[in-house]
Structure formats: structure tokens, C-alpha cells
Amino acid sequence: MSQPVLQVEELRTQFPTERGPLTAVDGISFAVAAGEVLGLVGESGCGKSVTARSILRLVPPPGRIVSGQIFLQGRNVLELSEAEMRGIRGADISLIFQNPMTSLNPALTIGWQLQEALLVHQRLPRAHARRRAVEALQAMGIPDAARRIDDYPHRFSGGMRQRVLIAMGLLNEPGLLIADEPTTALDVTIQAQILELLRVASRERRMAVLLITHDLGVVASLCRRVAVMYAGQIVEEATVDELFATPFHPYTQGLLRSLPRGHEDRDHLTTMPGLPPDMTDFPSGCRFRQRCAFAEAVCEKPPELLEVTPRHRARCWISQRDRRLAQPREVLPAVRVARTPESVPRAPLVELRDVTKRFSLSGSLPRRGAVVHSLNGVSLDVMAGETLGVVGESGCGKSTLGRITLGLYRPTTGTVRVDGRDPGDRTTALRHQLQMIFQDPWSSLDPRMRVAAVVTEPLRARGALQGRDARDRVRELLALVGLSEAMADRYPHELSGGQQQRVGIARALAGDPRLIVADEPVSSLDVSQQAQVLNLLKDLQARLGLTYLFISHDLSIVRFMSTRIAVMYLGKIVELGPARAVLAEPLHPYSIALRSAVPIPDPRRESGRARVILRGDVPSPLELPSGCLFRTRCPLAQEICARVVPPLTEHEPSRWAACHFVGSFDEMLRPTPPAGRAAGRPDPVARPHQPETP
Amino acid sequence: MIRYVAQRLAAGAGVLLAVSFLTFWLGTLIPGDLVTVLVGSEGATSEQYRDLRHKLGLDAPLLTQYVRWLRSAVRGDLGKSPITGRYVTDEIARHFPISLELALLSLVESILIGVPVGVFAAVRANRPAGLAVRSALFVVFSVPPFVAGVLLVLAGALYLGPLYQASYVPMTENVVLNLRSMILPTLSIAIPLAAMTAQMSRAALLEALGEAYIVTALAKGAPRRNIVYIHALKNALVPVITLQGYVFGSLIGGLIVTEQIFNLEGLGRGLLVAIGQRDYPFVVAGTLMIAAMFVLANLIVDILYPILDPTQRT
DSSP, X not given: OOXXXXXXXXXXXXXXXXXXXXXXXXXXXXXXXXXXXEEEEOOTTSSHHHHHHHHTTOOOTTOEEEEEEEEETTEXXXXXXXXXXXXXXXXXXXXXXXXXXXXXXXXXXXXXXXXXXXXXXXXXXXXXXXXXXXXXXXXXXXXXXXXXXXXXXXXXXXXXXXXXXXXXXXXXXXXXXXXXXTTTTSOHHHHHHHHHHHHHXXXXXXXXXXXXXXXXXXXXXXXXXXXXXXXXXXXXXEEHHHHHHSOOSHHHHHHHHTSOOTTOOOSSOOOOOSOOOOTTSOOSSOTTXXXXXXXXXXXXXXXXXXXXETTEEEOOHHHHHHSSOOOOOOSSOOOOOOXXXXXXXXXXXXXXXXXXXXXXXXXXXXXXXXXXEEEEEEEEEEETTOEEEEEOOTTSSHHHHHHHHTTSXXXXXXXXEETTBOTTOTTSGGGGGEEEEOSOHHHHSOTXXXXXXXXXHHHHHTTOOOXXXXXXXXXXXXXHTTOOGGGGGOOXXXXXXXXXXXXXXXXXXXXXXXXXXXXXXXXXXXXXXXXXXXXXXXXXXXXXXXXXXXXXSOHHHHHHHOSEEEEEETTEEEEEEEHHHHHHSOOSHHHHHHHHHSOOSXXXXXXXXXXXXXXXXXXXXXXXXXXXXXXXXXXXOOHHHHHSOOOOEEEEXXXXXXXXXXXXXXXXXXXXXXXXSSSOOOOTTTOTTOOSOO | OHHHHXXXXXXXXXXXXHHHHHHXXXXXXXSSOHXXXXXXXXXXXXXXHHHHHHHHTTTSOHHHHHHHHHHHHHTTOOOBOTTTOSBXXXXXXXXXXXXXXXXXXXXXXXXXXXXXXXXXXXXXXXXXXXXXHHHHHHHHHHSOHHHHHHHHHHHHHHHOGGGOOOSOOOTTTOHHHHHHXXXXXXXXXXXXXXXXXXXXXXXXXXXXXXXXXXXXXXXXXXXXXXXXXXXXXXXXXXXXXXXXXXXXXXXXXXXXXXXXXXXXXXXXXXXXXXXXXXXXXXXXXXXXXXXXXXXXXXXXXXXXXXXXXXXXXX
């Protein structure tokens, strides 16, 4: 094999702290060849982003590279002067960031920013640079690029900004592209577009790509090889197929098993106990030892990253010895929960009828007075004891729906009834029975209140608490969510993200609720924490007979949690039905596209899949399209769709969809022609198992 | 945009209306009125006293007096000073340009000094030079402007040499002499102001340098001058410049100390004298002028904002 584009050897990067050096990257080695996509996977804080910044020598101060070597096309990057390094950045290595919303300078036009990337590396006439920039935008599928190049970033959606950033990264034809969580901040249908762009770019330009992500689905969809990081080290490295089929490190195995999968019926997720170690004070021996179900005496010595089978390396004594890793024993006795029956007739607890919600924009001048159409006629029942999952992309109105159900917003038109009463009526006891779990546990907890105070606040709010009882109630509530009593006196910042979310759940439970609206309750948590919280929510539902309105952008999680699923698009429900059916055989073209856009953390299934890549962005809720709201992106849209609003009708028993053409769009699932115009080129490599004729 | 400006101007007119009425009303609360000042504390019979009050219209109810004043004010007639016998508009025209020039020049100087110092301190944030500048800013900031003014007068007389011009020369007479006469007074205002501007520029620039787009710029290999002077500064200047607008608004009303020290016949001094003499027509007009400047400065800032910050544009 020829020389790799990037070769990292024994890289170690540290940040000085008051408690001694924090080793973010601890002696990692890997290589990426031309045309190859290497995935670097791990949970937050494992050192994967610092690795990316180290390669560019842009470690945020006071961090610094302590030792190791980084070879770029044979040149040792760490021996270059700062001026030489500047010549490499953006020319030989490009970096694409996680958050496209903040990664472009708001005060400069995108044209200026693109041209700068060219002009700092080449002597070019401005007009020439501008032409190249326009071409690069066109290649990334930005419509009307020649005109839009003079716009400022705020005029672009998140997906479009990420296209601009990728265009910028590719302008100088670098040999290596580092993409640090490039799609994490984007909606799934936009993520599918961006992944397709990266896939095409790496193949057509024979570019080496280092893809840094926490999302195993993204890895399965884009990478050929993958390295898993844990506590600053690579713990496993293999081809994607092998890693997903036979993980040799217990951490990898745990990550894979703690993911909910859309096609499986599971009543609970396997979880990893505990938290990653303190990066200033690593445990001796294997760093995963304390959380590992297989740990033995030998694990007290530090393991090396060695080949277990050819080209499949793992940092684990057990698999190195046994050449295999057993299925894990459960560390904690899992609480087995009976799966919520899908078809028990029950009374509706929540009834929404033709609910609309509009917000008038206030504040800054340009958009003052514009009206956001957040909900556009939603009728929905939530049955007592069920979990109704609401899924959709950002701006689809799912959070507004949750807040209207709780009476936090009043509907503009239509009615909301919970248990036959108006949830917005502050005089009834009903309000205490309606609770919410928030997306970001950190910002939903008052940083100056101890856990005990947070948890009992709902009780104090209705004057239902006195001295001694309070302490008992706190203990009871914390036990319910799996926290020890010792946590009661801590402040939120002393807790991990998962623990914070448990406190949030305990607070919701304090008022003996009947309905809990959980708005993206796990989206800010790492995979292993996520699984624990999801299991807890299911367990609590079974024990306490709760009804959930479970809001998430993640189809697999919604599928795992829900009895029924409502798919939302632009403030309307486009499909409603039993969870299993909606995922297995979606009726609405948007549901089909949504399902197709979510990368499956299983390379065999992922590569055998047809992709439906939707064009463009979700229209602005300021100006809704006529007729069917989805028609501007729908591959099946016809003339009738612009005129007639398709009603939500029952196509099969208890399966509802709002589309004129339900049942007549099998061709959407066929591999050709792909739906995406700009990005969806036929891709024989990515779909080897695709049947020739369906 | 035009509609917005019109709305803001209408709101500004409302503010001026309220200010003029308040000044009017406050004037009646001070013991002793204009007539007492005019006739002195002795020598006038209560008959004469009442006649004079009637002649000046001071015996009418407050609201009637106010409406009377307002009627002529909207026609541009702010009345005559009962003390000097001169038209108030002429008096304002004499005092106001001095204050305006003083405020504007001070503001420009504070930006010209403050922003570069702030940039210098931010770029060297963790190095001795940056820390030294930062400490120096605290010292300068904490010196009261009048102390700085007195020191400047002394220092100016000693060291400024041919540039020194002690007495005020109107701009209409001689621009060069006028500017020379303004050096010391404006500096005495601008230096503490510049310290504030520098602090703020420093903080805003440091914040901008920590943004994600700076990493993007670094990652494309942009040189340091692009990073600091284009990427970061363009964002950092938005709050700094808009602050200057508000500073100007409050500055124009607070020039009295400087005008006193440097013997400038500005609006602040004029007002002080007028209040002592119960020269209410002038007090009301002068206060109104200051309020109008404040309203105008705020409006300019709001119009400037979308020009400086593209995200505020449609």
C-alpha cells in the first residue's frame, strides 16, 4: 500500500489544570489513506475533537501537544514553523465543524469568506477567485449561487451553511478533510444530504477523510474503517463491517448494544454502568475496567492495542486472549418491563381538536410583525397509559404541541382538553398532574438550588409539604429515578448529564403526575447515558401508570419508546399509527424519507438500503406553501397537491396519513432514479446489495 | 425603514413634549419666581408685583402657561429672556454649538484612542504588555474628569507650546484656532471615555476571538491580521460603536464641569446661570435641546445598527 495521506503516531495532547495535566489525547496512532474515510467514534470528552485540532495544530490554549508525530504526506507537521503550518491549513488539510450556525462569520458575506480561503493560499485575481467560489457553491447544490454569494450567513439555513463550509473546505483541493461532527447539528433529512456530499467528494477527489462523530449510524453509512476512542485512547480499530459484526472491546460492544434500533422490538436497552474516568487521573490498568462486565485480575495491567484477528485491533486483555468476546452478562439485574400493549382500547386522556398556534414576531426590526405558523390544524388523542411518540424535524411544531398540551401555550384556535378539562386553567389541580421533562437538563435546573430543593419545588408550589415529610419524599423520589440519597445535597453542576436528567425526571414525578411531556429528553446525552434514561422512563411508566407524550427527532428512539407515533411536518400531523407499523411500512412520503434518512448503525443493513434524499430545506413557517405542506420537497408532488390540502384519513385500521397518493408510491423506494437532484447521484459503491430489479 | 424612522421620530416628539412639560412644572416648584428675581426682594409693592406677574402671564394656571408656550414654540418662537431681553433661540444658538463641538470631538477622540488601545490589549491579552495596558486603563478610568481637566490645563500651558490656545475661538472665525482651543477640553473628556471604550473594545474583541468562526478562519490558513482586524474586529466593533451613540446622548448634558474649568460658554454653563436667575424660557429651551440630542443619538444608533450588523438586516 502506498504512503498514507495522514499518519498519526503516539500523539499526546494535554491541558494544564489546577488538578494537574488533563490528558485529552493519550498516545493515539492511526493512518488514513487517499480515498479512504476513517471514522473516529466516541462519546463526549473522549478526546476525538482534540485529536482533530491537534492535527491542524490548533489546540485551544492552554492545551498543547506534548509528544508524538503527525505526518502529512510524509512531512512531520509538528516540526513546521507557524508560517509553514498556515500554508498547510485550508490547503492540504481542511476542517469542517460541528455547528454550521456559528462557524461562518456573521459579519462577512459568504463570498468574501470563500474567496479568502483561496486568496490566502494562491495569487489570484479577485474576479477569478469569485468565479471559483461560485462554482464551488454550485457543486455543493446551492441554488442560485451566483447571486447568493453576496449574502451574509444568516440568510442561509443550517444545512446550506454546512454546504458553504464544505465548499470552503474543498476549494483548495486538500488531500485530507477532517469533518468534526459535521451533521450533529442538522436535521436527519439534511444530514442525509450532507453525508451524500461527503461521500461523493471523498470518492471523486480521492480525498482522505477523517470523520469524527458520536453517531455509529453515521459511521456505518460513510466509513470503511473505524477507530473507537475511550478516555483519550483508541480502544478498537477495524473495518466497519467487522467492528459492527464482532466488536472485540467491551466498550464498543456496550455502545452498539445501548442503541435503540428501528427494526427491533426490545423492551429495554442494555446499558453500561458508570461514567468515563476523570481525564486528569486515569485509573491504573485498563481504563474501562470499572465499567466492564468482563473485567478480571489481568485488567489491572494496562492493555496494548493489538491485533486480535488480522487488521482488527483491540485494547482488551480478554479478547486478545480468547480471540472473541462473549455476549455480556447483565451487570445489574435489568428491570424487565412488560411491553405496553399496542391495541388495548382506552379512554383518551388528551384530546386536541383542530389546534392551531401562531406567534407574531416581535423584537428586531426586519421581521417584526411576521407571523410564524407553528401549528396548522392538529387533531390528536393521547390514550391513558400509552406513549405517543411525536417525531419530526426542527420547526415542525412538535415542541409547541407539547407545550399546548400542558397548557403552557394557549392555542390560537381549536380546543385542548386533558381529562375533559382545560390544561391552561390555573385554578384546577390538573396542572400539577401535567409535567414536563426538558431537552437540556443543565439549563432546566436552577444552578443555585440543591437537588432536594429542585425535586420538591412542585410540592412546595402547591403547599403540600412539611419538614420531616420533605426529606422522606426526596429520598423516595431519588430512589425512584435511581439516585442515591447522598445526591440530595448536591448542586446541579456536581452531577453528570445523565444524573441531571434523572433529577429533572424526579422533579416531574414529585407532583404525582398523570401525563408527562418529554421534549427530546435524551438528545443532549451520550449514548450510554441515553440508554439508561430511556430504560428508566419505560420502567417508571409501567410502575406508575404514566401517560407520555414523547417528543424526539430520533426515529429509532421514538420507535423504542412509543405505542403510537405521530409524524409531524410544518405544524401538521402527516402520519399517525402504531409505532411498529409506521416504521416498518410508512404510508406518507415524508415518513418514508425520514426513515430512509436515518443512518442505521449496522453497515450490512445500511449499505443494502435505498436512499430517499429529499431536495432542499423545510419551507419557512412564515410563508406556508399552498395545498399539501410537504409538496415542495415531495418527489411525488403533482398538480393537485398545490391546490388541495390532503386530509388526515384512516387508510387502514388505526393508521392515518395525510397524502393524496397513499398506496401508490412504491417507486419511491426503488433505487433509481434517486430523489435528490443535487446530491443524489446513483451510487453503486454504497449499495452493493441492491437488487437489479425490484 | 422610512416608516420605522417616522415612528421613532414621533416617539421622540412625545419624549420632548414630556420633557418640556416636566421642566415647566419643576420650575414652579422652586420657591421664588421670576418676578422676585426681577424686582428684587424689596422695593416693590404687592400691587406692582401682581401687575408684573400678570404682564408676564405668570398668574395663569400652569397648564394655560404651558399651552401658551407650546403654541409659540412650535412656530419656532421660544420666547425672550426676561433677564437679558434677548431671544432665547439666539442664546441657544450661541451656547449650543460649543457644547455640540465639545461632545462630538471628545467622542471622536475617545474612539480614535480607545479602540486601538483596546485592540492592543486584547491581542496581547496574556502577555505583560496587555496586562500593563489593562491596569493603566483602570487608573485612567478612575480619575474624575475634572481632575484630569485641571491637570491638563496646567500641563497644556507648560508643554503644549505653540499649540496652546487658552480662550475659545468660534469655528466661524478661525477653524485652526478653534480646534486648538478645543484640544485640552476635549481631551479632558475623551481620556476617561477612551479608557471605557478601550475596556469595552478589549472585551468585545476577546469574545469575538473565542467564537467558532475564528477557528474556521484559522483552519483555512488565514493570517493573523485577517483574523484580528477583519474576522474579529468587524464583529467586536458593533457593540462598541453603538455604545458611543448612547454615550454621546448623555455626554451632551453633562459637559458643565468641563465648560466651567475651560471657561467655555456652552449649554451646560448657560443652563446653570439661567437656573440661578430663574430664566425659565432659557432653562426649558436648553433642557429641550439636550433631550432632543439624546433622542436623536438613540435614533442614529438604531439606524446604524443594521448597517454595522448584517444579521439585523432584512
